Amino acid sequence: METAAAASLPLPEAFIEFLNQNGLDPSIYNSTIAQSTPRYIRLKPGYSDSETFVSEIEIELNCKLDKVEWLPGFYSIPPHIQIASTESYKQGKMYGMDAASGAAVFALNVSSGDHVLDLCAAPGAKLCMLLDLLGSSGSLTGVDIAKHRLAACRTMLQKYALGDRCRLFVANGTSFSLLPLQNCTDAFLIEETKETFKEWTPKRPWKERKASKARDGITSKLVAGTQEPELIFYGRHSGVVGLTKSELFRISCSSDSLDTGYDKVLVDAECTHDGSIKHIQKFEDWGWDTLERRILDAQRTDILTNLQLQLLRNGFRLLKIGGSLVYSTCSLTVAQNEDVVEQFLSENPHAGLQEIDAAKNWPCQSGRIPKTLRFDPLTSQTSGLFIAKFTKYAA
Numbered sequence: 001m002e003t004a005a006a007a008s009l010p011l012p013e014a015f016i017e018f019l020n021q022n023g024l025d026p027s028i029y030n031s032t033i034a035q036s037t038p039r040y041i042r043l044k045p046g047y048s049d050s051e052t053f054v055s056e057i058e059i060e061l062n063c064k065l066d067k068v069e070w071l072p073g074f075y076s077i078p079p080h081i082q083i084a085s086t087e088s089y090k091q092g093k094m095y096g097m098d099a100a101s102g103a104a105v106f107a108l109n110v111s112s113g114d115h116v117l118d119l120c121a122a123p124g125a126k127l128c129m130l131l132d133l134l135g136s137s138g139s140l141t142g143v144d145i146a147k148h149r150l151a152a153c154r155t156m157l158q159k160y161a162l163g164d165r166c167r168l169f170v171a172n173g174t175s176f177s178l179l180p181l182q183n184c185t186d187a188f189l190i191e192e193t194k195e196t197f198k199e200w201t202p203k204r205p206w207k208e209r210k211a212s213k214a215r216d217g218i219t220s221k222l223v224a225g226t227q228e229p230e231l232i233f234y235g236r237h238s239g240v241v242g243l244t245k246s247e248l249f250r251i252s253c254s255s256d257s258l259d260t261g262y263d264k265v266l267v268d269a270e271c272t273h274d275g276s277i278k279h280i281q282k283f284e285d286w287g288w289d290t291l292e293r294r295i296l297d298a299q300r301t302d303i304l305t306n307l308q309l310q311l312l313r314n315g316f317r318l319l320k321i322g323g324s325l326v327y328s329t330c331s332l333t334v335a336q337n338e339d340v341v342e343q344f345l346s347e348n349p350h351a352g353l354q355e356i357d358a359a360k361n362w363p364c365q366s367g368r369i370p371k372t373l374r375f376d377p378l379t380s381q382t383s384g385l386f387i388a389k390f391t392k393y394a395a
């Protein structure tokens with residue numbers, strides 16, 4: 001039956017077989033669904049409940065904003081509406097962000113004062129939302145292995161003056177070990193003779209730029225985790241200002257019996273992006289053979305699932321006892337989601353899945369493991385996303 005329905009879709013047979021193997025309905029990749037799925041925008045807190053502001057945006061976009069009742073601050077707009085040229089977007093009062101992605105951030109339950117780690121942070125849509133939820137206390141540490149992507153994230157933080165409590169590291173998330181600064185700063189006596197971090201400025205001395213350029217060449221060799229994380233941005237209240245370099249890097253987690261750590265960790269892992277219909281549709285232009293290489297190749301999937309598991313393990317290692325970790329991917333395959341969760345739980349007796357309370361009103365379904373969630377594009381009217389939330393019972 002499924003294959004017959006799928007035959008009418010412009011998808012290669014190998015992809016349809018892949019979907020069937022993963023228990024996915026090929027009809028979700030129907031171009032009609034892609035065209036009818038709305039776009040979502042997130043309004044900055046302080047603006048999201050202002051009727052005047054909503055009306056202003058409606059005039060700017062020349063369309064009606066429909067409030068997403070199940071997700072605070074989110075509105076849907078017709079899929080063809082472009083937001084990038086509007087003043088509200090340019091001023092950082094409105095962001096383009098899929099509602100399912102917003103749900104992954106919301107699931108983390110970030111509150112003011114939390115120390116949050118975003119282990120796969122670039123290009124930063126979720127990081128910006130995390131910072132908005134954090135408000136004026138706590139801290140956020142963003143990590144990504146791709147320097148150019150994290151640099152784009154930094155540009156956004158600077159442009160919208162969002163990064164006051166944030167620091168960004170180019171580093172391998174599978175081995176990143178730096179703890180939030182609040183745990184150790186009190187213990188330091190900052191010696192005046194040592195060079196300390198001054199307030200961040202994009203204009204760095206020539207000597208520093210040269211050193212950074214030399215490091216760029218080796219960023220791609222971060223894989224084995226031997227490379228020191230590279231701090232590419234820090235805000236005035238991120239805890240970095242006033243520390244020496246050795247102090248910054250000493251605050252690291254070296255033992256497995258960690259009783260301090262981050263209150264909240266987001267692992268929005270690298271994946272095949274097959275849950276995004278818009279992404280899959282791009283292969284019509286890129287060529288279906290590219291899709292076979294990037295999504296269907298078993299060897300690549302093995303490498304990816306291994307990476308996802310390692311990111312989850314390390315994120316959990318850096319989580320404090322009683323803290324929460326959200327693992328999310330925009331893949332709908334079991335291998336990158338439930339299998340990773342199952343494997344992780346089997347090796348971590350101190351990890352448990354947590355119910356996502358807010359999800360009772362969300363348009364999603366349970367994953368194959370109870371308490372995990374799947375946003376399926378067909379029923380949720382969002383992009384596809386998998387979410388699992390863990391807590392740490394002991395070190």
Ligand SMILES: C[S@@+](CC[C@H](N)C(=O)[O-])C[C@H]1O[C@@H](n2cnc3c(N)ncnc32)[C@H](O)[C@@H]1O
Nearest residue numbers: 120122123124125126144145146172173268270
């Ligand atoms: C799904 S994207 C993250 C999207 C991001 N959370 C956002 O909301 O904009 C996955 C990210 O993981 C990063 N990544 C891949 N391998 C990594 C690793 N070993 N350590 C840290 N980041 C990694 C990629 O560079 C990519 O930016």
